Amino acid sequence: SRLVKEVREKKEAGKSRARFWEVAGSKMGSITGLTGGEREEKARQEELMRLEQGSDDEGDYRGKSQFRTHMKTNEAASEFARTKTLAQQRRFLPVYSVREEMLQVIRENQVVVVVGETGSGKTTQMTQYLAEDGYTTFGLVGCTQPRRVAAMSVAKRVSEEMGVELGAEVGYSIRFEDVTSADTVIKYMTDGVLLRETLVEPDLDRYSAIIMDEAHERSLNTDVLFGILKKVVARRRDFRLIVTSATLDSQKFSDFFGSVPIFKIPGRTFPVDVLFSKTPQEDYVEAAVKQAIAVHLGHPPGDILIFMTGQEEIEATCFSIAERLEQLGEGVPDALILPIYSQLPSDLQAKIFERAPEGTRKIVVSTNIAETSLTVDGIIYVIDTGYAKMKVYNPKMGMDALTVFPESQAAANQRSGRAGRTGPGTCWRLFTESAFRHEMLLATVPEIQRTNLSNTVLLLKSLNIDNLLEFDFMDPPPQASGRRAGENIMHSMYQLWVLGALDNTGGLTALGRKMGEFPLDPPLAKMLLAGAQMGCSNEVLTVVSMLSVPSVFFRPPDRAEESDAAREKFFVPESDHLTLLHVYQQWKSNGYRGDWCSAHFLQSKGLKKAKEVRTQLLDIMQQQRIPITSCGNDWDVVRKAICSSYFHQAAKLKGIGEYVNCRTGMPCFLHPTSALYGLGYTPDYITYHELVFTSKEYMQWLAEMGPMFFSVKETHSSRLEQRQKERTARAVMEGELEKSQAEARVLQAAQ
Ligand code: CDP
Numbered sequence: 151s152r153l154v155k156e157v158r159e160k161k162e163a164g165k166s167r168a169r170f171w172e173v174a175g176s177k178m179g180s181i182t183g184l185t186g187g188e189r190e191e192k193a194r195q196e197e198l199m200r201l202e203q204g205s206d207d208e209g210d211y212r213g214k215s216q217f218r219t220h221m222k223t224n225e226a227a228s229e230f231a232r233t234k235t236l237a238q239q240r241r242f243l244p245v246y247s248v249r250e251e252m253l254q255v256i257r258e259n260q261v262v263v264v265v266g267e268t269g270s271g272k273t274t275q276m277t278q279y280l281a282e283d284g285y286t287t288f289g290l291v292g293c294t295q296p297r298r299v300a301a302m303s304v305a306k307r308v309s310e311e312m313g314v315e316l317g318a319e320v321g322y323s324i325r326f327e328d329v330t331s332a333d334t335v336i337k338y339m340t341d342g343v344l345l346r347e348t349l350v351e352p353d354l355d356r357y358s359a360i361i362m363d364e365a366h367e368r369s370l371n372t373d374v375l376f377g378i379l380k381k382v383v384a385r386r387r388d389f390r391l392i393v394t395s396a397t398l399d400s401q402k403f404s405d406f407f408g409s410v411p412i413f414k415i416p417g418r419t420f421p422v423d424v425l426f427s428k429t430p431q432e433d434y435v436e437a438a439v440k441q442a443i444a445v446h447l448g449h450p451p452g453d454i455l456i457f458m459t460g461q462e463e464i465e466a467t468c469f470s471i472a473e474r475l476e477q478l479g480e481g482v483p484d485a486l487i488l489p490i491y492s493q494l495p496s497d498l499q500a501k502i503f504e505r506a507p508e509g510t511r512k513i514v515v516s517t518n519i520a521e522t523s524l525t526v527d528g529i530i531y532v533i534d535t536g537y538a539k540m541k542v543y544n545p546k547m548g549m550d551a552l553t554v555f556p557e558s559q560a561a562a563n564q565r566s567g568r569a570g571r572t573g574p575g576t577c578w579r580l581f582t583e584s585a586f587r588h589e590m591l592l593a594t595v596p597e598i599q600r601t602n603l604s605n606t607v608l609l610l611k612s613l614n615i616d617n618l619l620e621f622d623f624m625d626p627p628p629q630a631s632g633r634r635a636g637e638n639i640m641h642s643m644y645q646l647w648v649l650g651a652l653d654n655t656g657g658l659t660a661l662g663r664k665m666g667e668f669p670l671d672p673p674l675a676k677m678l679l680a681g682a683q684m685g686c687s688n689e690v691l692t693v694v695s696m697l698s699v700p701s702v703f704f705r706p707p708d709r710a711e712e713s714d715a716a717r718e719k720f721f722v723p724e725s726d727h728l729t730l731l732h733v734y735q736q737w738k739s740n741g742y743r744g745d746w747c748s749a750h751f752l753q754s755k756g757l758k759k760a761k762e763v764r765t766q767l768l769d770i771m772q773q774q775r776i777p778i779t780s781c782g783n784d785w786d787v788v789r790k791a792i793c794s795s796y797f798h799q800a801a802k803l804k805g806i807g808e809y810v811n812c813r814t815g816m817p818c819f820l821h822p823t824s825a826l827y828g829l830g831y832t833p834d835y836i837t838y839h840e841l842v843f844t845s846k847e848y849m850q851w852l853a854e855m856g857p858m859f860f861s862v863k864e865t866h867s868s869r870l871e872q873r874q875k876e877r878t879a880r881a882v883m884e885g886e887l888e889k890s891q892a893e894a895r896v897l898q899a900a901q
Pocket residue numbers: 243266267268269270271272273274275303304307503522523524525527
């Protein structure tokens with residue numbers, strides 16, 4: 151990857167620009183996010199824990215050196231995990247001590263908000279408690295998660311705790327993957343899956359209780375579910391709704407449901423020393439790698455958790471740590487370096503929960519998934535880069551983009567808290583205290599206020615909620631005020647109208663209703679339906695399925711040329727979409743074989759996933775009585791179907807390899823892995839499925855977003871210039887939206 155390369159080059163050149171604290175921690179200003187009273191309370195709780203564990207450690211830990219305490223507590227904790235059965239571990243969780251009271255509150259109230267620190271047992275225990283209290287005798291107990299990985303891993307853990315097969319009594323359901331059966335009584339699922347279920351079953355009659363987990367994350371789907379479930383609660387007196395949150399914004403949830411009780415699970419965490427970087431880091435990957443090595447070599451046992459923003463960086467970080475430890479040679483203690491991110495195959499994901507061999511330190515490198523959704527026991531050291539990837543509507547690109555943002559203060563505090571679960575810990579923040587105070591938002595902006603809502607709008611319209619402005623949102627999305635015009639409901643409606651899903655009065659068209667049946671983004675659903683109309687649904691189905699899974703091309707860094715050559719053999723001139731179709735068809739005619747995949751540098755897992763997705767979409771098409779047709783080898787019509795759904799992402803040739811978006815004029819370039827790249831000539835017009843920020847854009851963007859974060863020198867006048875530019879860009883964007891709305895009105899008048 152690019153980052154691996156960068157890290158490697160930098161290392162080879164011996165250039166390390168990041169200035170660093172001398173011996174990690176020793177000379178840095180240290181603040182601890184705890185008051186004296188809280189510290190005492192925590193110490194008391196630690197004492198309790200030690201007694202529970204039967205430890206003979208007699209001393210007062212506050213009087214001892216931190217390091218000794220680290221070691222002792224950690225040994226005790228890992229000893230605990232090693233020797234205790236799952237049942238004993240369950241009884242040790244904080245939620246266990248309040249089990250009876252909590253069940254009582256739930257019996258007496260239809261809606262309860264439950265607050266408890268991460269790792270207190272909310273996700274794994276509450277479903278089981280409800281089952282034990284009889285709720286599964288008259289329905290399912292469902293638990294929603296904003297993240298797929300969390301839904302899968304938690305279901306697996308709970309099935310182990312209950313001693314049942316995953317998919318039997320305990321199962322999970324995520325988009326395109328349903329691991330439940332007729333026996334299932336506890337079902338973990340993504341919030342998106344439950345939202346789609348409300349389409350077919352508005353009262354959720356199959357469920358006796360729903361736990362809306364991780365509500366503090368405020369994912370778009372969770373926010374929409376709030377409004378829908380509030381109605382279900384009003385209609386079904388037998389139904390229970392539990393909303394859980396790891397943070398303190400619980401009052402808002404309680405108010406929304408009509409001042410319902412807030413149940414607090416007492417915490418059991420240890421003090422965490424929080425250390426800020428003295429100077430801004432120019433390269434946080436590099437800085438994190440260095441800090442991890444320093445901790446590994448200089449600090450007592452205890453696992454390390456590093457927060458990065460995404461797969462590429464995580465891989466670069468793992469690679470670089472491993473490489474440097476190797477170079478240090480003999481005498482370096484063993485380390486087990488484990489990545490975790492949502493696209494990682496689930497068997498590898500499970501590895502972060504496994505215990506490392508004696509004397510080996512675990513170093514987990516994660517996205518913000520380990521912030522609250524997943525708990526890895528034994529973490530004592532946290533290294534926080536200060537960034538997270540977020541889906542944000544980008545008016546310049548006219549679509550949502552996963553972009554790197556500084557995290558919020560609340561998120562930073564969650565992350566540092568991860569170091570204090572099994573004993574006192576330390577968190578190194580790779581940003582300055584001033585950046586924390588002045589650059590970071592207090593809390594993360596809810597997704598509903600920052601992303602394109604066309605998916606949600608289509609779904610709500612399918613639920614016959616016609617007046618979206620009247621829907622019961624906890625925090626309504628920005629309206630058509632023009633202030634944040636690019637992000638509002640009107641804009642999303644415009645996009646749907648362009649695709650033909652809405653009519654001129656904003657009502658759902660027959661096409662729109664059909665589109666809503668597919669768990670796909672509106673343009674992809676449109677592509678499928680256009681394919682059916684044009685007589686190539688069989689082929690388009692394959693294209694859509696391939697677009698719904700991660701890239702199937704395998705490109706190991708040490709065999710880059712070989713794999714590039716293999717990929718080029720599949721190229722269909724002028725089309726990446728058709729290249730994907732070609733790959734799939736070849737795989738099919740080779741009996742869907744795994745060895746064929748490896749021989750051609752293809753990920754057989756990804757292809758298998760695409761095949762599964764294809765089967766599921768095919769099912770929906772058959773249910774909808776949409777004709778399955780094939781165009782044989784004449785693929786031109788497939789191109790047409792693709793154009794019919796992605797015309798808003800069309801671009802016109804401007805220079806060599808350079809295009810500009812037909813509507814926004816935004817420049818874009820072909821990706822080096824595209825079949826169009828190096829074709830010898832370039833087509834005059836293209837449509838694209840996805841835009842990614844190049845490293846150039848990305849760096850510039852980082853500098854814009856966080857001038858205090860990065861040591862980018864900026865003068866007063868250049869800052870003024872920047873503001874002026876922003877104002878102009880916003881005016882252009884608003885003008886465009888107005889224009890499109892005016893166009894819509896004209897069209898409406900003409901008809
Ligand atoms: O939801 P909450 O953060 O309150 O806690 P949880 O996810 O229920 O986790 C409680 C405990 O279960 C963790 O501390 C882990 O020890 C364990 N767990 C695990 O070992 N493997 C998982 N996949 C999930 C939880």
